[in-house]
Amino acid sequence: MSDPFVQRLRRLDACAVSDALDKLGLAGAVTGIPQRSGPDHGGGRIAGRAVTMKVGPGERPPGPPVHLGCSAIGLAGPDHVIVVEQRSGVEAGCWGGLLTLGAKVRGVEGVVADGPLRDVDEAIAYGFPVFSRSLTSRTARGRVVELGTQVPVQIGEVQVQPGDYVLADRSAVLFIAAADIARVLEAAEGIVAKEAAMAKAILAGTPIAEVMGGNYEHMLQKDS
Template sequence: MAEHVLAGLSTCEISDALIKLGVTHGGYMPGLNRLSPSRDSEDVLSGPALTVQMVPSSDPNAPKLDQHFVDLAQKDTIMVIAAPLHLKNAVWGGLMTAGAQARGVLGVVISGRCRDLTEHRAAGFPVFARGLSTLGQSTFTRPSSVGDGIDIEGPSENTFVRVETGDWIVGDINGVVCVSQDLIEAVGAVARKGKAADERCMKELLEGAGVRATLKKWRQ
């Protein structure tokens, strides 16, 4: 299972592996930082994605859900929400966390904003987001799909990280990455090789070896 293949790997190690495998954005979704349970927590959020697309409430063409999107949550998944970046309202609040926790959701990753931060922290619920807002969701945005592929702004201009339901999400103190299902095994193997090389580099650097020579020896 993916949780075993990628266990113990940091988001940095996973991104390095993805780049070596030809994924130019490294799976990295910039600007998504841990807000709960604390900003400096060293816990790792890891699990399969369940995607949610938000659209402006005024959008007359996007599909409308007949249920609240949290009611469609699945146990042992990470809800990944794509919200319109030009809108500054929250798309996740304390009531959403309560409903998600009751359904066994592992955490939420939001390309957008959340609110009620003290409630998420009190619940110990992992939340990664672009930032905070005092504004609620329904006046400004609404969910248009759950489970369909979404695009998250990537690390360079005009790049996007495609997230499909079932792709593997890892979030830690460095940020959030997405690994597509078809690359999980390869990423695990390449990342572990890179991790071992970096451990050798660290050992030699602490012993006084030159940085350039050490990197050339172990990382090329």
């Protein structure tokens, strides 16, 4: 059964949720990770719960060797977003074409990578949403390894825990702790309702300065 919080989150845009985070004094917004692929070659919103993966130089964890990304894909499915940290400074792909296909087949909502994406044309061809910090042709082989799956990862200035909620669109990528999701959704839905009423007033001919003056400036004040 689909997570009802994910369903509600999917109906909201990143700016409304970012405003809700501001209103509640919470961090979580990350910019500079644009969408590289999707159903219309870069459009569309994704939402889900984070399955995390950390990639960088070093030694793989002990145990049978598993190709980078396969463990995360095996744990993920509908209502999940795979979130990858590759902030090592080494130019090497932390996600690529076969992984994209594997995630798509599993029904994963999309991938957010703070690091380089490889095989972007394949992701576009598959119509699968991937957000990444940069693009590269350079393989991970001999450069970086998977350091852990379902571990805390750093995306921008935000630390993301496995199971955190993720929302991403063309404006930003947002992360919301599971403990905060209910109040963030409530605040964001309230902001959307107020903005819809303001838009209706503008369409009805109310001068925009009158609509936005007091209403807009005080919208994010914390409730008493």
